[in-house]
Amino acid sequence: MFAAATLLAAACATAPSDEEISSKATATLKASFKPAGQAGLDRLDQDETQRTCSAAAGKAPARDIATKIEQANLATIRYPADGKLVGDWKNGEKIAQEGRGKQFSDDPNGPVGANCYACHQLSKSELSFGTIGPSLYQYGKSRGNSVEVERYTYGKIFNSEAFIACSNMPRFGHKGILTEQQIKDVTALLLDPASPVNQ
Amino acid sequence: MTRLSWLAALAGMACASLASAQTSTTDEIAKYRAALQDGNPAELWEARGEALWKAKRGPKQVTFEGCDVGKGPGVVKGAYAELPRYFADADRVMDLETRLVWCMVRLQGYSEADAKKNPFGNGSDKRSDLEALTAYVTSESRGVKMNVALGHPKEVEAYRVGEKLFYYRGGTHDFACATCHGEDGKRIRLQDLPNLMKTEGAQKAYTTWPAYRVSQGELRTFEWRLYDCFRQQRFPELVYDSDAAIALTTYLAHNANGGVYDGPGIKR
Numbered sequence: 001m002f003a004a005a006t007l008l009a010a011a012c013a014t015a016p017s018d019e020e021i022s023s024k025a026t027a028t029l030k031a032s033f034k035p036a037g038q039a040g041l042d043r044l045d046q047d048e049t050q051r052t053c054s055a056a057a058g059k060a061p062a063r064d065i066a067t068k069i070e071q072a073n074l075a076t077i078r079y080p081a082d083g084k085l086v087g088d089w090k091n092g093e094k095i096a097q098e099g100r101g102k103q104f105s106d107d108p109n110g111p112v113g114a115n116c117y118a119c120h121q122l123s124k125s126e127l128s129f130g131t132i133g134p135s136l137y138q139y140g141k142s143r144g145n146s147v148e149v150e151r152y153t154y155g156k157i158f159n160s161e162a163f164i165a166c167s168n169m170p171r172f173g174h175k176g177i178l179t180e181q182q183i184k185d186v187t188a189l190l191l192d193p194a195s196p197v198n199q
Numbered sequence: 200m201t202r203l204s205w206l207a208a209l210a211g212m213a214c215a216s217l218a219s220a221q222t223s224t225t226d227e228i229a230k231y232r233a234a235l236q237d238g239n240p241a242e243l244w245e246a247r248g249e250a251l252w253k254a255k256r257g258p259k260q261v262t263f264e265g266c267d268v269g270k271g272p273g274v275v276k277g278a279y280a281e282l283p284r285y286f287a288d289a290d291r292v293m294d295l296e297t298r299l300v301w302c303m304v305r306l307q308g309y310s311e312a313d314a315k316k317n318p319f320g321n322g323s324d325k326r327s328d329l330e331a332l333t334a335y336v337t338s339e340s341r342g343v344k345m346n347v348a349l350g351h352p353k354e355v356e357a358y359r360v361g362e363k364l365f366y367y368r369g370g371t372h373d374f375a376c377a378t379c380h381g382e383d384g385k386r387i388r389l390q391d392l393p394n395l396m397k398t399e400g401a402q403k404a405y406t407t408w409p410a411y412r413v414s415q416g417e418l419r420t421f422e423w424r425l426y427d428c429f430r431q432q433r434f435p436e437l438v439y440d441s442d443a444a445i446a447l448t449t450y451l452a453h454n455a456n457g458g459v460y461d462g463p464g465i466k467r
Contacts, residue, residue: 016356024356025363025446032443033429036436043370043435050368058377058396063417104370118387130387132379161373170372177371179226 024053038103049073053166067166073160076174077155085154085187086145092189093196095182096122102177114157114172114186122189124198132168140191141198154187214273241334241411241463244418248335251257251328255305266302268295280460283449285351292357294448296317296422297440299332318439319423322416330409333420337409340460345406347453357442361450364443365395370433376447379431390467395451402458405451410464418463420450 016024033043049069052061060066063136079085099114100106117126121135143149156163158173172178178186189195252263264273269284283294289301296318303314307337320327349355368375369400379387380395409420419427425444426437437444 014360015352015367021356022363023358025360025367028360028442029364029367029447032438032441033435034438039370039433039435043433046367046369048375053373054363054366054368054375057362058381062345087439103430104436105430128388130385130390132382132385132392168378170374175373176372 015031034046038102038108039104049165055092055113056166061165069165070162071115073159073171073174074155076171077158077162078173079151079154080180085150085184087181087184089185089188089190089192089195091182092185093123095178095186096189097126108154112177112182114170114178114182116186116189119168124199125196136190137197139197140193140195143191145191145193150187150191153190154183157183157186218306237413237466239463241338241409241418241465244334244409244411245330245338245463246335248331248333248338252335257303257309259306259308261306263299263302263306263332264444265306266299268298268302275336275339277340277343279337280343280345281347283354283357283445283452284346285353286362290353292351292353292445293423294440294445295336296329296333296420297445299329299336300440315439319419319426320417328437330418330423334409334418334463337460337462339433341462343440343460345402345452345455345458345460347449347456349453357446357449358453360442361446361448364447372433374432376432395454398454398457401451401454405455406458406460407462407464407466409462410466412466419466 029044030041030105033041033044049072052065052069056065095114096116098111099115099118100110101112101115106112116122116136117129119130121129121131121134121137122135122139139153140149152163156169156179159171160167160169161171161174170177172186173180173183190197192198227393228306254261266272267286267288268275268278269281269286270276270278279295282298283292285292286298286301291297293301300311300314303309304311315329317325317327318329320330321408349358365376368378378396378398379385379392383397383400385394395404405421409418409423411418422439422444425447426439429435429437
């Protein structure tokens, strides 16, 4: 009992550790949100990748930690059973333009897009593009469309963390944002020689 | 001209026209902002807020002139530039909006639910008194240097928790505040994003909120800014005057220290 009291006094006298502040932040977060529309409080629960990348605080994690994240996410990638990875680029373009989906203000039965243009340049004609991610203009033209390129592209959209730990890009397949067909269509937008991306 | 040099010339032209389209869009937006700056509709909210501040309101029919937003009862001059801060009477770190709710409840006798029932207006028929009051109090710090102290242990804790929340990834899309606000010179579509991890970016962003949003026909407060960022992050709904909102505000406001407060501003 004396030991416990001493510990308590010591804890009160010193600043909280980084770990204590992290637990406090998580508890604060959970007490500060309410469920709305399709967004329940479970959206605040972190998986291992989210937790590790949050702790990295905007910096790249150490190489050994990064490798662990990449391997764990690589294991989640599911390729289509029919072996066809490239769909319809015209649908892919619509998905790339669509910003709705998964917000508490969105109709749960409404469209869910990838909003690629929010962060990437894709076609030459769309001038309203963001710059958080690299330009993907002529993505397919510069890489070709070998099976390896198709598998990498589909996999990157499915789970970006498999290739760059703590990437800013959402894990569209792994987190159930896009359907298999939608990922095929976005893959086509990037790789189809007829796509505006490759003109 | 050889075929190859034709191609090179064409590519050059395409790049030039793309670049000029980008630049001219940005220029046009800048001109639009400059034109709007001459007459900021935020002044309407400020004037309404000042009238509300001085009016006898609530079950107890008292004005806000007994309300201490940090520099003593009724003092608004320069108060916002020092918020959030620890208030001993509430034993809590509070931002301006939380403190206004506190005064409505403690001084004017409103129930907490009534005080908070309309935090954000909708740009037309639904007006928010809290937005107007916030516009008034913030306008009284225009030209004052941001000076958010971390003297009390609870202020230090709010800052440190806010920093953790800034990097907290979650939801379907793995987004944190830092996803969009952690690098220089980035944008979403054509919207420039401030880098809030740097002093200059934090100062520029924080000192221009609240702001009249032209696209929404509404004055938006900092609580709204956080609420709508989290909506786009695919998080659930941020509770008004919650500890997470206050902690994040403490983090960002303190990072903006030294910047001259220039709100309410005007934005797209």
